[in-house]
Amino acid sequence: MQQLSLYSGAHFELPPTVANCPALSLCPPHLLPEVVVSADDPLLFVCSMQIRECMRQKHSFEEMHAVLCAITAVAEQRMQYGQRGEMGLGGPRTYQDVGTLMGAMDWMHEHELQRVHQIKLSLPSAGEEILAARERIQQRIASRRRGLAR
Numbered sequence: 754m755q756q757l758s759l760y761s762g763a764h765f766e767l768p769p770t771v772a773n774c775p776a777l778s779l780c781p782p783h784l785l786p787e788v789v790v791s792a793d794d795p796l797l798f799v800c801s802m803q804i805r806e807c808m809r810q811k812h813s814f815e816e817m818h819a820v821l822c823a824i825t826a827v828a829e830q831r832m833q834y835g836q837r838g839e840m841g842l843g844g845p846r847t848y849q850d851v852g853t854l855m856g857a858m859d860w861m862h863e864h865e866l867q868r869v870h871q872i873k874l875s876l877p878s879a880g881e882e883i884l885a886a887r888e889r890i891q892q893r894i895a896s897r898r899r900g901l902a903r
Contacts, residue, residue, distance in 0.1 A: 774841035777839075777840075777841045779836075779839040780839050780840055780841065781834065783827075783830070784827060784830055784831050784834060784840060786840075786841055786862040786864070786865070788827055789820065789823045789824050789827055789865065789868075790820070790824065790864055790865055790868045791864075792862075792864040794864070794868075796808065796811070796868075796871065797864055797867050797868065797871075799871075801870075801871075801874060804871045804874055804875060805874055805875045808871060808872065808874075808875035809875055812875075814876060814877065817872045817875055817876060818872075818876070820868065820872060821869060821872045821873075824861065824865050824868065824869055825857050825869075827865075828857040828858065828860040828861045828865070829857050829860070831860040832855065832857060832859075832860045837860070840860070840862075841862065842860065842862065
């Protein structure tokens with residue numbers, strides 16, 4: 754496995770590249786691992802503590818949501834196709850041997866799971882949405898008052 758050092762003393766283990774999987778030649782082109790997210794995307798290697806600011810600077814919330822939906826759609830198509838080995842996914846994930854039901858996330862590659870995690874960290878929290886709604890309401894009330902004062 755390749756190691757990546759973001760700062761001294763911290764190392765993240767990266768999974769072996771998906772491109773090394775010989776079964777990917779059997780995979781339909783629209784289900785390949787890098788259809789939505791490239792495994793070499795530099796944002797994938799930004800630590801979770803800094804990703805929120807990086808993602809918000811580069812992408813709007815709508816763009817992040819669209820990528821999240823695209824990753825999920827590809828994963829669902831892989832699930833319909835039904836051949837994990839041909840997708841380069843290998844066997845079931847470690848928690849699936851306890852009788853759990855497979856979902857779309859089980860059909861995502863590691864770099865796609867990482868991007869989903871990053872997007873979920875970067876989207877506005879419920880508290881941020883409440884504050885934004887409160888501000889919009891206060892602006893509407895203020896504009897109505899200005900209209901009545903004329």
